[in-house]
Amino acid sequence: MALGAETLPTTWQEPIPLNHQPKLPAFPTWVLPDWLRDFVEALTEETQTPPGLAGTLSLAVLATAAGGRVVVQLRGRWREPTNLFTVVALPPGNRKSAVFSAMTAPLHAAEKLLMSEAAGRIAEAEVTAKMAREAADKAAAQASKAEGAERDGLTAEAIALAQAAESLEVPVKPRLLADDSTPETLTTLMSEQGGRLSVMSAEGGIFDIIAGRYSGTPNMEVFLKGHAGDWLRVDRRTRDENIDEPALTMGLAVQPDVLKDIGQNRSFDGRGLLARFLYALPESLVGYRKSDPDPIPDHVAARYDRTITALTLSLAEWTDPAVLRLTPEAHQALRAFDQRLEPQLRARGGRLAHITNWASKLVGASARIAGLLHLGQHLEDGYTQPISGDTMDAAIEIGDYFTTHALTVFDLMGADTTLARARILLAVLEDNGWESVSRRDLFAKLSRSEFPSVGDLEPVMALLEEHGYLRTDTPPRTGKRGRPPAPRYLIHPQVREPKA
Structure with a gap:
């Protein structure tokens, strides 16, 4: 409810800069299966890196082991595969390669055993x-x-x-992993491997390849369908390639500048590629690292390597995916999460309105994570048991982590149109020096290309009010008939001050 003139505070607090970002949460390692949590936390200590690096990669590792072999049954015909697209961004000097190598080592070992x-x-x-x-x-x-x-x-x-x-068919060499392969090569590899493959890379070169570095034309069909599990058919001159249920996993560790660059590629966003990734932007520890950290205990490292290798090998020969079902408690937890999320997608005032394409996939992504955590908790017989409510709660906590990070990452990529419009609007307020202004008068000063309708002002004004640049002043109603008085916006004195 808007404040009346008689209740408005008489003093102004220092406004919060629009480029201010709240401190992002740390990865919730405590929700991982104990053997995985122990290794992630020990690796984080040994390498003096933020837990979001190893934590995010751990999900991609699990997805590599299980992708294409396990699906999660939600309701009706809605099933989610267990492959994931993850990307974690850290500046240079954060030992991404060391963490990446340690996390993926058992996958390489499993691949060699399969070969x-x-x-x-x-x-x-x-x-x-x-x-x-x-x-x-x-x-x-x-x-x-x-x-x-x-x-x-x-x-x-x-x-x-x-x-x-x-x-007579000659079997192909088993493959789990690929690096910066072209879309055409990836399609062939996935076809040979029954649709299952994982792109794991400590660099961001794969985005250049998708954008058409070699072909000159963006080619993201295999990535879009590989994430969703949609049937993929490619007609070659020499042969046809059909993949009934592709399951592509991507686990990338890149520099933040890579995210800025891909955000400028409108075809990525327009086709929905960016909406398929789970983003992590952990805080760099450079300058605050210990010089003599504790090493990873041998038994912790051995258990991690042994478990990932065994899980990968146990699922490698599955042709028909196992179906994981939900307990009533897990159903309820996911339903409550969906109900909490839905209002945040509203075009007017929704917290996630500017990243709806991404956020609309969050329930499904959380279900995928729940399936992976379940397999990690029940290594011998996970496919025979339903996913518990506690496991779903853990997956939702990880989903909330990625949501907060996604808001910052999409801002970094320039996807937050509300924030961009708020900067434009703030400049207009500074130029005009108003003490107060009506919405009608303000709208008259704005470009129709940036603000097509008066309604487009609402989320922008709300954001400026949250940051302390203005207040809504609704005059008291003088009669019972007619329209209520239109609100005016009181402008922070600092905005009205002449700029040096």
């Missing part, structure tokens, strides 16, 4: 296929030399041998 186990089958299949092709070629050569009825019989035999040779 080693498949090597014998691949070699046998290659020899068998080679012999079948040679037999078909020999039969074709004999048929070409024969005549009459003998030729017909040998031709039929050659055709049968050729068809048999063609039907």
Whole structure:
């Protein structure tokens, strides 16, 4: 309710600068499974890095192990896969590479084991296929030399041998990980791997590749569909590639400037690529780091490596994904989260209105995280048990963490139009030197390209009021009939002061 003139305070507090950002929360490591929490916290201590770096990467590691092999059943036909797109941004000198290497090491170990186990089958299949092709070629050569009825019989035999040779498939080398691959290469790799793949990189070069560094044309189809799990078909000159249920995971550790750059690429935002990432912008510890931190205990590191490797191998051979269901308590927790989130998406005054594309995916992303935490808590038989309410609460806490960080990241990328308009409006107030102004008079001074309608002023004025630059003054109503008096805006004295 707006303040009446008689209740307005007579003094003004110092306004809060528009570029002021609240202190972002630390990653809630306490909600991770104990074996993962212990390693993340120990790695954070040893490397003297913020917990958001290892914490965010830990989710991408779990998603690499489970993506394409497990889905979460929410309601009706709504299912969420367990692959994730994550990106954590820190300035240079924050030891991103050291943390990245430690977090992903067991994935590389699992990939090598899968390759080693498949090597014998691949070699046998290659020899068998080679012999079948040679037999078909020999039969074709004999048929070409024969005549009459003998030729017909040998031709039929050659055709049968050729068809048999063609039907033999040589297994491809198992792959879990890719780095800065082109979209075309990624599509081929995902097709070969049954739709499952993870792009893990300690750099941001993949965004340049998506933007068309090599092709000259942005190509993000495999990323969009790989995140959502939508059917992907690509027609090549040499073959067709069909992926029924793609499951692409991305775990990136980049510099903040990379986020600024991708925010300038309107095709990323327009196609919805930016809305698919979970963003973390942890506070740098450079200048405050210990010179002699505690090392990671051997048993903690060994347990982490062993657990990630075992989880990855146990799910590697699954063709049909396991379906994780929710307990009634988990359903209720997710429903309450959805109800809390929905009003924040409103175009007028919603906290998340300017990042609706991102925030509208948050319930699904939290469900994905819940599935990953559940698998990490029930390593032997997670697919046989439903997700508990406590696990869903933990996932929602992580979702709230990413929400707060996303607000700052999208501001960094220039996506917060309310904040941008507030800066424009503040400049107009400074130029005109009003003590107070009506909404109508203020709107007359504004560009229609920035403020198409009077309604566009509402969230901007609310933001300036929150920051202390103005107050809403609603005159008292003098009669029972007619419209109530239009409010006026009282302007902070500092805004009216001449600028040196």
